[in-house]
Amino acid sequence: MPTNPTDPQSRILTEEYEVLHEVARVLHSSKGLKNMLEDVLEVLTGFNELKVEKKAGIFLADPEKKVLNLYCMLGKFTDEFLEKEKVVPYGDCLCGRVAESGQLLMSESCFTDARHERKYEGMQAHGHYIVPLKTGEKFLGVMFLYTNTHPAWYQHSQEVLLSIGGLVANAIENSLIEEELKNYRNHLEVLVAERTADLKQVSTTLEKEVAERTHAERELTIIREQLRNLGNHLQNIREEEKTRIAREVHDELGQSLTALKMDLVCLKEELPSNQPEPQERIQSMSGLIDSTITSVQRISTELRPQILDIFGLCEAIAWQAKEYEKRTNLQFDLNCAHVPLDNKELTTDLFRIFQETLTNVVRHAEADRVKVRFRQQDNKFILEIEDNGKGMPPGKIEDSQSLGLIGIRERVLFLGGEVEFLGEAGKGTKVVVKVPLES
Ligand SMILES: Nc1ncnc2c1ncn2[C@@H]1O[C@H](COP(=O)(O)OP(=O)(O)OP(=O)(O)O)[C@@H](O)[C@H]1O
Ligand SMILES: [Mg+2]
Incomplete structure (x- = not known):
């Protein structure tokens, strides 16, 4: 309007x-x-x-x-x-x-x-x-x-x-x-500033802790490596010493005993046959010399089997297995491929690992069968030893008192390889060692 x-x-x-x-x-x-x-x-x-x-x-x-x-x-x-x-x-x-x-x-x-x-x-x-x-x-x-x-x-x-x-x-x-x-915004800004300051503080503390930890870990790694090298060095010295003693015992003692025996045979022939008493004494001396020669050979072989240096790991394992079969009620199932191993240290290490594992089987496993498998796969040597005993009790693998197992692990780690201890109560134990070819 x-x-x-x-x-x-x-x-x-x-x-x-x-x-x-x-x-x-x-x-x-x-x-x-x-x-x-x-x-x-x-x-x-x-x-x-x-x-x-x-x-x-x-x-x-x-x-x-x-x-x-x-x-x-x-x-x-x-x-x-x-x-x-x-x-x-x-x-x-x-x-x-x-x-x-x-x-x-x-x-x-x-x-x-x-x-x-x-x-x-x-x-x-x-x-x-x-x-x-x-x-x-x-x-x-x-x-x-x-x-x-x-x-x-x-x-x-x-x-x-x-x-x-x-x-x-x-x-x-x-x-x-x-x-x-x-x-509210001002309050939030104050809160954010406080929180940021807190976080910065926490982050600085964390960074410091991480740095300290990293430093400690690095030092620990170095010390571990030094210890491993030292362990390996001691093993090598021990091994060389054993080899030297084995050779001296075998060669010098063995040769002297053989010469003694031959002299005794000549002496026996020179003695008139109507003197039975000296003849018998010579006979018993000859028997004593024979058994001493056997002992000398055994000691020398136990120190370091020559077969290892002459014929290699497979034969040494087979020989050792036979020795165990003679002395225990263990039955062996061997499957060892002829792997060309011209590294003496590696051969010795693998053989000693085999011996240590077998000692454990005899001492702890209560087994009557042992399967041993040695082969080469890709660029690795693989040694497997499996018993049918009572199995490794839980916790033994990580136990710091298990010096035998630690020794095996250290040898393998030094070779750049890996080892597994597998097993369950009542189902036996299997030790698997894998080492790279180039080691
Ligand atoms: N084949 C196995 N079967 C069952 N238990 C085993 C076997 N091998 C090892 N164990 C268990 O692992 C433990 C640790 O073995 P490890 O060789 O380190 O020490 P050890 O044989 O007791 O002593 P040593 O230092 O003389 O070797 C053994 O005491 C045993 O309980
Ligand atoms: Mg042991």
Whole structure:
């Protein structure tokens, strides 16, 4: 419907529209809450139809303490007023009543309205509009506007004032939320900074620990390697010593005993046959020399079987197996391929591992069959020794007291190979040694 500017009704409508528009514009500026609210009060005091004086203010609600706190004002107020109105409890005077009821209030005169409980020195007669500031049901404060005495409602004044109250309340709520967000963000930033500092500290400590650990591990590896080298060196010395003693015992003692025996035979022939006593003594001496020669051969072979150096590992294993068969009730099942092994140290190591494993079988396994398999596969020698005894008790493999097993493992590791001790209670034990060809 077209409006006529001279018609009072349409003039009011235009003014309402302009005021609402101006309030909305002010509240969209980014001047900060207090400045925005002061500008809103300024706009409202220019609302002719409401006949507002240039005196107004806004309280913000503190719902926990149930009080209104004076937030901003427009116009001149006495010091007494400012001091007394700083904090107004809910229910007190006009503004406190609006805080309780949440309803718009109009008061005709501060002197005649009994609800206007607070009086001030030099107070002039005036009326009030007290507008609740609410978003939905949430109460955020109160806006008071001074008027002439006996302000009269015009047709839509209540709706307009409540709408403006809603707009102001929205602005206050947004600002409070922003403030809360800002505080929260600041709090988070402090937390993140603290946490980062903590993590940095932990990370530095960890780095230090890792470095120390790495250093200790490196040292341990070096010491282990030195020990392994030393062990191997001692084994080699022992082996050389055994070989030397075996050779001396075999050659020198053996030759001397053989010469002694031959001398004895000559002596026997030179003695007259009618002297039985010396003849018998020579006979028994000859028997003693024979058994000493056998002992010398046994000792020399046990120290280091010559067969190992002359015929190689397979024959040495076969010979050793026969020796065990003679001395124990073990039956051997041998499957040894003729693998060309011209590395004397490797041959010795594998043979000693075989002997140590067999000693364990005889001492601990209570077995009657042993399977031995020696072969070459790809670029590895594989020696497998399996008994049908009671099986290795759990924990023995890792036991630091198992010096025999440790010795085997160390020999194999020195050769760059690997060893496995497999077995279950009642199902025998299998030792698998794998060493690389190039070792
Ligand atoms: N073939 C096997 N069957 C059953 N148990 C075994 C076998 N081999 C080893 N064991 C168990 O493992 C343990 C450790 O063996 P290891 O050779 O290290 O030590 P040991 O034979 O007891 O003493 P030594 O130092 O004289 O060799 C043995 O005491 C035994 O209990
Ligand atoms: Mg042993």
